[in-house]
Amino acid sequence: MERIELSLKGQKLIEIYEQMALKGYQRSDGKFINKKDNQLSSFSSFQLRRFQNILLPYFKKFQIKSVLDYGCGGSNWELEGFDFKSPKSAKEFFLLEKIFLYEPALKIDQRKKADCVTCFDVLEHIFISDITKTLRDIFKLSQKLVVLNIACYKAAALLPNGENAHITVRDPLWWKGLIDSITVDFPDINVLLACSKTYNTIQLFECWKGSEWNKNPKFEIDLNPPKIIGEPIKSNENISLTKDQVIAIIKWYAEKSPDNKTEILNLLKI
Numbered sequence: 001m002e003r004i005e006l007s008l009k010g011q012k013l014i015e016i017y018e019q020m021a022l023k024g025y026q027r028s029d030g031k032f033i034n035k036k037d038n039q040l041s042s043f044s045s046f047q048l049r050r051f052q053n054i055l056l057p058y059f060k061k062f063q064i065k066s067v068l069d070y071g072c073g074g075s076n077w078e079l080e081g082f083d084f085k086s087p088k089s090a091k092e093f094f095l096l097e098k099i100f101l102y103e104p105a106l107k108i109d110q111r112k113k114a115d116c117v118t119c120f121d122v123l124e125h126i127f128i129s130d131i132t133k134t135l136r137d138i139f140k141l142s143q144k145l146v147v148l149n150i151a152c153y154k155a156a157a158l159l160p161n162g163e164n165a166h167i168t169v170r171d172p173l174w175w176k177g178l179i180d181s182i183t184v185d186f187p188d189i190n191v192l193l194a195c196s197k198t199y200n201t202i203q204l205f206e207c208w209k210g211s212e213w214n215k216n217p218k219f220e221i222d223l224n225p226p227k228i229i230g231e232p233i234k235s236n237e238n239i240s241l242t243k244d245q246v247i248a249i250i251k252w253y254a255e256k257s258p259d260n261k262t263e264i265l266n267l268l269k270i
Contacts, residue, residue, distance in 0.1 A: 004130075006133075028155075046082065047075070048118060051194065052082070065115055066097060066098040067098070067118055068117045068141055072102060111137075116147060117146050119146070120149045121151050124152070124167070124169060143189075150193075151169075173242075187210035188209060198231065202230050222255075223248045
Protein backbone atom coordinates (compact mmCIF):
# COMPACT_ATOMS: atom_id res chain seq x y z
CA MET A 1 0.00 0.00 0.00
CA GLU A 2 1.22 3.49 -0.87
CA ARG A 3 2.88 5.25 2.05
CA ILE A 4 1.41 8.54 3.27
CA GLU A 5 3.87 11.40 2.87
CA LEU A 6 3.72 12.97 6.32
CA SER A 7 5.31 16.25 7.33
CA LEU A 8 8.61 16.15 9.23
CA LYS A 9 6.69 16.70 12.46
CA GLY A 10 4.28 13.93 11.51
CA GLN A 11 7.16 11.53 10.91
CA LYS A 12 8.70 12.48 14.25
CA LEU A 13 5.38 11.83 16.00
CA ILE A 14 5.24 8.30 14.57
CA GLU A 15 8.66 7.67 16.12
CA ILE A 16 7.47 9.10 19.44
CA TYR A 17 4.28 7.00 19.45
CA GLU A 18 6.33 3.91 18.63
CA GLN A 19 8.52 4.62 21.65
CA MET A 20 5.46 5.21 23.87
CA ALA A 21 3.80 2.00 22.67
CA LEU A 22 6.83 -0.17 23.43
CA LYS A 23 8.29 1.55 26.50
CA GLY A 24 5.25 3.14 28.13
CA TYR A 25 4.35 6.75 28.82
CA GLN A 26 3.76 9.27 31.56
CA ARG A 27 0.30 10.56 32.49
CA SER A 28 -0.64 14.03 33.66
CA ASP A 29 -1.53 12.60 37.10
CA GLY A 30 2.04 11.37 37.56
CA LYS A 31 1.37 7.70 36.85
CA PHE A 32 3.52 5.78 34.38
CA ILE A 33 1.74 3.32 32.09
CA ASN A 34 3.80 0.25 31.17
CA LYS A 35 3.29 -2.23 28.39
CA LYS A 36 1.03 -5.00 29.71
CA ASP A 37 2.18 -8.58 29.39
CA ASN A 38 -0.85 -9.60 27.35
CA GLN A 39 -0.78 -6.70 24.92
CA LEU A 40 1.34 -5.72 21.94
CA SER A 41 1.84 -2.27 23.42
CA SER A 42 1.00 0.11 26.24
CA PHE A 43 -1.78 1.63 24.10
CA SER A 44 -5.23 1.33 25.65
CA SER A 45 -7.53 -1.53 24.73
CA PHE A 46 -10.42 -1.71 22.25
CA GLN A 47 -11.87 1.83 22.18
CA LEU A 48 -14.64 0.85 19.76
CA ARG A 49 -16.20 -1.50 22.34
CA ARG A 50 -18.24 1.20 24.08
CA PHE A 51 -19.77 2.19 20.70
CA GLN A 52 -20.95 -1.31 19.80
CA ASN A 53 -24.70 -0.61 20.07
CA ILE A 54 -24.37 2.66 18.17
CA LEU A 55 -22.52 1.01 15.29
CA LEU A 56 -24.42 -2.26 14.95
CA PRO A 57 -27.47 -0.78 13.11
CA TYR A 58 -25.18 0.92 10.57
CA PHE A 59 -23.17 -2.25 9.99
CA LYS A 60 -26.45 -4.06 9.32
CA LYS A 61 -27.88 -1.28 7.14
CA PHE A 62 -24.83 -1.09 4.88
CA GLN A 63 -24.17 -4.86 5.00
CA ILE A 64 -20.63 -4.45 6.29
CA LYS A 65 -18.59 -7.64 5.93
CA SER A 66 -15.03 -6.31 6.05
CA VAL A 67 -13.40 -3.66 8.24
CA LEU A 68 -10.10 -1.81 8.19
CA ASP A 69 -9.25 -0.59 11.70
CA TYR A 70 -7.22 2.55 10.95
CA GLY A 71 -4.96 3.29 13.91
CA CYS A 72 -5.98 0.12 15.72
CA GLY A 73 -3.80 0.59 18.82
CA GLY A 74 -4.60 -2.25 21.22
CA SER A 75 -7.75 -3.43 19.41
CA ASN A 76 -8.31 -7.17 18.98
CA TRP A 77 -11.31 -8.02 16.82
CA GLU A 78 -10.86 -11.76 17.40
CA LEU A 79 -10.77 -11.66 21.21
CA GLU A 80 -13.79 -13.07 23.05
CA GLY A 81 -15.72 -10.78 25.40
CA PHE A 82 -16.22 -7.76 23.14
CA ASP A 83 -19.99 -8.04 23.54
CA PHE A 84 -21.22 -6.91 26.96
CA LYS A 85 -23.90 -9.61 26.97
CA SER A 86 -22.10 -12.62 25.50
CA PRO A 87 -18.61 -14.07 24.88
CA LYS A 88 -18.72 -12.90 21.24
CA SER A 89 -15.68 -11.23 19.73
CA ALA A 90 -16.09 -7.99 17.76
CA LYS A 91 -15.81 -9.98 14.54
CA GLU A 92 -18.66 -12.24 15.66
CA PHE A 93 -20.75 -9.42 17.11
CA PHE A 94 -20.74 -7.46 13.85
CA LEU A 95 -20.95 -10.62 11.66
CA LEU A 96 -17.74 -9.74 9.85
CA GLU A 97 -15.74 -11.91 7.46
CA LYS A 98 -12.45 -9.97 7.18
CA ILE A 99 -10.53 -7.64 9.48
CA PHE A 100 -7.52 -5.54 8.43
CA LEU A 101 -5.34 -3.52 10.81
CA TYR A 102 -3.24 -0.41 10.46
CA GLU A 103 -1.04 0.93 13.26
CA PRO A 104 2.13 2.67 12.08
CA ALA A 105 3.45 3.01 15.65
CA LEU A 106 3.48 -0.80 15.85
CA LYS A 107 4.63 -1.25 12.24
CA ILE A 108 1.35 -2.97 11.33
CA ASP A 109 0.17 -2.14 7.82
CA GLN A 110 -2.59 -4.32 6.36
CA ARG A 111 -4.26 -1.41 4.57
CA LYS A 112 -6.54 -2.46 1.75
CA LYS A 113 -10.04 -1.56 0.64
CA ALA A 114 -12.79 -2.66 3.01
CA ASP A 115 -16.54 -2.13 3.29
CA CYS A 116 -15.94 0.03 6.35
CA VAL A 117 -12.96 1.94 7.70
CA THR A 118 -13.08 2.68 11.43
CA CYS A 119 -10.83 5.28 13.01
CA PHE A 120 -11.21 5.65 16.78
CA ASP A 121 -9.27 8.11 18.93
CA VAL A 122 -6.64 8.66 16.24
CA LEU A 123 -7.07 11.99 14.46
CA GLU A 124 -6.53 14.07 17.59
CA HIS A 125 -3.04 12.50 17.83
CA ILE A 126 -2.05 13.67 14.34
CA PHE A 127 -0.14 16.86 13.58
CA ILE A 128 -2.56 19.37 12.09
CA SER A 129 -0.71 19.63 8.75
CA ASP A 130 -1.20 15.88 8.17
CA ILE A 131 -4.88 15.55 9.07
CA THR A 132 -6.29 16.21 5.60
CA LYS A 133 -4.03 13.70 3.85
CA THR A 134 -4.80 11.13 6.57
CA LEU A 135 -8.54 11.61 6.09
CA ARG A 136 -8.15 11.22 2.33
CA ASP A 137 -6.28 7.95 2.87
CA ILE A 138 -9.11 6.74 5.12
CA PHE A 139 -11.81 7.66 2.60
CA LYS A 140 -10.10 6.13 -0.42
CA LEU A 141 -9.83 2.80 1.43
CA SER A 142 -13.56 2.64 2.21
CA GLN A 143 -16.09 1.05 -0.11
CA LYS A 144 -19.25 1.90 1.85
CA LEU A 145 -18.80 3.49 5.26
CA VAL A 146 -16.31 5.57 7.26
CA VAL A 147 -16.73 5.67 11.05
CA LEU A 148 -14.76 8.31 12.93
CA ASN A 149 -14.56 8.97 16.64
CA ILE A 150 -12.49 11.98 17.64
CA ALA A 151 -11.61 13.07 21.17
CA CYS A 152 -12.16 16.82 21.63
CA TYR A 153 -10.51 17.06 25.04
CA LYS A 154 -7.05 16.81 26.53
CA ALA A 155 -5.70 13.31 27.18
CA ALA A 156 -4.30 11.87 30.37
CA ALA A 157 -1.26 10.69 28.39
CA LEU A 158 1.74 12.95 27.84
CA LEU A 159 4.35 12.95 25.10
CA PRO A 160 7.97 12.46 26.26
CA ASN A 161 8.53 16.23 25.90
CA GLY A 162 5.67 16.97 28.31
CA GLU A 163 3.10 18.05 25.72
CA ASN A 164 -0.36 16.51 25.83
CA ALA A 165 -0.80 13.43 23.62
CA HIS A 166 -3.96 14.91 22.11
CA ILE A 167 -2.05 17.46 20.08
CA THR A 168 -4.95 18.57 17.87
CA VAL A 169 -7.93 19.34 20.09
CA ARG A 170 -10.68 21.14 18.19
CA ASP A 171 -14.43 21.73 18.51
CA PRO A 172 -16.75 19.05 17.02
CA LEU A 173 -18.05 21.54 14.43
CA TRP A 174 -14.46 22.22 13.30
CA TRP A 175 -14.08 18.50 12.63
CA LYS A 176 -17.50 18.29 10.94
CA GLY A 177 -16.61 21.13 8.56
CA LEU A 178 -13.22 19.63 7.71
CA ILE A 179 -14.69 16.19 7.04
CA ASP A 180 -17.51 17.70 4.95
CA SER A 181 -14.84 19.22 2.69
CA ILE A 182 -13.30 15.75 2.22
CA THR A 183 -16.71 14.15 1.67
CA VAL A 184 -17.17 16.24 -1.47
CA ASP A 185 -14.47 14.18 -3.22
CA PHE A 186 -15.90 10.85 -2.02
CA PRO A 187 -19.65 11.46 -2.55
CA ASP A 188 -20.76 7.81 -2.38
CA ILE A 189 -19.13 7.02 0.98
CA ASN A 190 -21.39 7.16 4.03
CA VAL A 191 -19.88 8.97 7.01
CA LEU A 192 -20.66 8.51 10.69
CA LEU A 193 -18.90 11.04 12.91
CA ALA A 194 -18.80 10.94 16.70
CA CYS A 195 -16.94 13.63 18.62
CA SER A 196 -16.27 13.04 22.32
CA LYS A 197 -16.32 16.24 24.37
CA THR A 198 -15.38 14.11 27.39
CA TYR A 199 -14.70 10.39 27.62
CA ASN A 200 -18.35 9.77 28.58
CA THR A 201 -20.07 12.43 26.45
CA ILE A 202 -20.44 11.91 22.70
CA GLN A 203 -21.79 14.23 20.02
CA LEU A 204 -23.06 11.95 17.25
CA PHE A 205 -23.71 13.58 13.88
CA GLU A 206 -26.39 12.13 11.63
CA CYS A 207 -24.88 9.73 9.08
CA TRP A 208 -24.43 11.47 5.72
CA LYS A 209 -22.84 11.22 2.28
CA GLY A 210 -21.93 13.88 -0.22
CA SER A 211 -24.14 12.64 -3.05
CA GLU A 212 -27.21 13.42 -0.93
CA TRP A 213 -26.33 17.14 -1.03
CA ASN A 214 -26.50 17.16 -4.83
CA LYS A 215 -29.85 15.35 -4.82
CA ASN A 216 -31.35 17.86 -2.40
CA PRO A 217 -33.58 20.33 -4.32
CA LYS A 218 -32.42 23.15 -2.04
CA PHE A 219 -29.19 25.12 -2.37
CA GLU A 220 -28.98 25.60 1.39
CA ILE A 221 -27.82 22.40 3.11
CA ASP A 222 -28.73 22.50 6.77
CA LEU A 223 -26.30 21.48 9.50
CA ASN A 224 -28.31 19.41 11.94
CA PRO A 225 -27.17 19.61 15.57
CA PRO A 226 -25.51 16.40 16.78
CA LYS A 227 -27.24 13.99 19.13
CA ILE A 228 -25.79 14.02 22.64
CA ILE A 229 -25.10 10.55 24.06
CA GLY A 230 -23.81 9.81 27.54
CA GLU A 231 -23.44 12.16 30.47
CA PRO A 232 -25.42 15.41 30.11
CA ILE A 233 -23.60 18.72 30.15
CA LYS A 234 -23.49 19.99 33.73
CA SER A 235 -25.72 22.97 34.40
CA ASN A 236 -22.90 24.97 35.93
CA GLU A 237 -20.72 24.63 32.84
CA ASN A 238 -20.53 27.58 30.44
CA ILE A 239 -21.64 26.69 26.91
CA SER A 240 -20.08 28.74 24.14
CA LEU A 241 -21.82 28.89 20.76
CA THR A 242 -20.92 30.85 17.67
CA LYS A 243 -23.53 32.95 15.84
CA ASP A 244 -23.70 30.35 13.04
CA GLN A 245 -24.29 27.56 15.56
CA VAL A 246 -27.17 29.45 17.17
CA ILE A 247 -28.73 30.14 13.76
CA ALA A 248 -28.39 26.47 12.78
CA ILE A 249 -30.13 25.37 16.00
CA ILE A 250 -32.99 27.85 15.50
CA LYS A 251 -33.51 26.73 11.88
CA TRP A 252 -33.46 23.09 12.90
CA TYR A 253 -36.04 23.70 15.63
CA ALA A 254 -38.23 25.68 13.21
CA GLU A 255 -38.32 22.72 10.78
CA LYS A 256 -39.34 20.43 13.64
CA SER A 257 -42.13 22.82 14.74
CA PRO A 258 -44.09 23.75 11.58
CA ASP A 259 -46.96 25.36 13.56
CA ASN A 260 -44.56 27.88 15.07
CA LYS A 261 -42.07 28.07 12.20
CA THR A 262 -42.74 31.70 11.25
CA GLU A 263 -42.56 32.89 14.84
CA ILE A 264 -39.33 30.97 15.44
CA LEU A 265 -37.65 32.23 12.27
CA ASN A 266 -38.56 35.79 13.23
CA LEU A 267 -36.05 35.39 16.05
CA LEU A 268 -33.34 35.61 13.40
CA LYS A 269 -34.52 39.11 12.44
CA ILE A 270 -34.10 40.53 15.95
